[in-house]
Amino acid sequence: MENSELEDIKVKMLEVCRSKSEEFHLLGYEHVTVEEIWECVASAYKKEVPPVHRIANDILSLKVTKFMNWLTMKVYRGEF
Numbered sequence: 001m002e003n004s005e006l007e008d009i010k011v012k013m014l015e016v017c018r019s020k021s022e023e024f025h026l027l028g029y030e031h032v033t034v035e036e037i038w039e040c041v042a043s044a045y046k047k048e049v050p051p052v053h054r055i056a057n058d059i060l061s062l063k064v065t066k067f068m069n070w071l072t073m074k075v076y077r078g079e080f
Contacts, residue, residue, distance in 0.1 A: 005049050006042060006045065006049050009049065009052060009055060010038055010042070012052065013038065013052075013055055013056065013059060014034060014038070016056050016059045016060065017034045017035075017037040017038045017041075017059055018034050019060075020037050020059050020060065020062055021033060021034050021036075021037050024037075024064060024067070027064060029064060032067070036067075036071070037059065037062065037067070038059075040062065040066070040067050040070045040071070041055065041058045041059050041062060043070065044058070
């Protein structure tokens with residue numbers, strides 16, 4: 001996977017991630033950041049970078065439970 005390609009897409013998706021983090025804030029998860037939203041979604045793209053519309057859909061359809069599971073696994077691995 002091209003890391004630079006994913007970074008270019010990240011710049012385009014920051015506003016979508018911001019929207020999702022604001023949604024999580026409204027649900028009571030005030031400490032969720034735009035960067036964490038991106039890291040969670042991008043962690044699924046280890047083999048290939050999907051089309052931009054799929055990435056946007058993955059961000060917008062991200063559920064709190066999936067995000068919290070990802071965050072918990074990050075803590076267990078000592079990546080936090």
